[in-house]
Amino acid sequence: MNAIEVRGLRKQFGSLTAVNGVDLDIHEGEIFGLIGPDGAGKTTLMRILCTLLKPTSGRATLLGYDVVGQAEAIRHFLGYMPQRFSLYMDLTVEQNLQFFADLFQVPTAERKRRIAQLYAFSRLKPFQHRQAGALSGGMKQKLALSCALIHTPRILILDEPTTGVDPLSRKEFWEILKSIQQEGTSILVSTPYMDEADLCDRVGLMFQGELVTVGTPNEIRRLFPFILYKIQGQDLYRLRQFFQQQPAVAQVQLFGDVLHVAFHQPPEESQWQKWQYQTHQLLQQWEPIPPGIEDVFLNLMEQHHAR
């Protein structure tokens, strides 16, 4: 049985189609990542799966239970962290954790172990007696995460849980997510961080209410239709302008302190030397690289846009 099954799901808000005919299977025990721009429909889809919103048409089941007719049953095995999570601001960090442990009826022994683990990841232990309202933005986010992870639901749905969280805490958060997965939980998570897409078993790209593509991170990478090179040199702005004008070039992106240039065909060595000459040696290094999920993502969105 699949953890989550979605068939022809649509959600209309007045004239706006937020989810436009989504079909999706999420396997039991996998971490499935949902990525897509703001407004793509990710949150709406997740809220329908959490039984918080009724679909306009189509159907969705969690472990065989229908999200419309059997919402009560689903809530017993589902964990959900919405984008705007409600912590109790006048309770301390420790009190918030205990409160959510009570709410989810986490047994005492399990509770101790889990809270220790969550403190280790969040590094909130020194702040355990501070009121949640007095924490910094990122620390609040980490506490909210910790509260959502206090029990081990059979299905866990997390809506951008790591937005605004620093890289080290994100890394540790994903270690916890993996350990929850080991315990048999199926996880659906949305994220704006492309490096996190690589940590999922499978990824779905959502755009304008539709699920544009689904696959493992490597399958997604293979969808990139061009040959990608990493280019280094002096004055990346002039280099970028230069490559934008070359007919062999499909796309040029500035990526940190390097350029990512996508070619229709891999350029010959002599061509590179010619370019070096033409740029007065601004061009210094080039090497082929595998595309990142973000490169594919940007490309798919452009294709979709052009349709």
Add this chain to the structure above:
Amino acid sequence: MHGNTPIVETHQLTRKFGNFVAVEGITFSVKPGEIVGFLGANGAGKTTLIRMLCGLLVPTSGTARVAGYDVAHNPEEVKYRIGYMSQKFSLYEDLTVEENIELFAGLYRLKAQQVTRKKEWLFQQYLLRDFARTLTRDLPLGLKQRLALGTALLHEPPVIFLDEPTSGVDPRFRRAFWDNIHALAREGKTIFVTTHFMEEAEYCHRILVMHAGKAIALDSPETLKRRYQKSTMQELFIHLVEQQLQEVS
């Protein structure tokens, strides 16, 4: 880079809240046209540091000068010479794009002629013309971000602070946003930015890594990566912070 006189200088800048030291002894100097990234774990002191540099929070000790003015003694002068944009865009959701621009232009006491010129510049440069009459709350996040940046620039401040400006914004807009930032730097504006997207750290000329209120590294991304033999800023950041945590325990 434009000129060699520093536009922002701090010396042993410190801020305490009761017994808690949020920022401790930070010293640096930044030239016009530089993009400086503040990196650090949540709660490391980045926002407190920015708030002092903006003249919003008085330092407990140490000094900071921004665009020629001391933040403790002339906070109002400082405020007029900086642009500030945070993850919670300070736009009025119930106003249209054009009305928001006019409102901020009014707050900065721009003259009618300047307002017209600035509006035109924003419409053109930030591709907002088609949305002039759109209610701000109906704008996609990426465009809201662009508008928030635009309104922070209306009074042509030489120093700009961006506090997690790209949180939640999709990659297309994030890349376009950084093109705008680089264009501003080439005009000689000085930009301070905090971010949790480590690939964005690579767009900065220099990086200040903070931990528990202190500066633990300040250099260019290339130099730092070479020094610690890390291939990405993500690895470098995790390495630096873990190192600090080990020293404590």
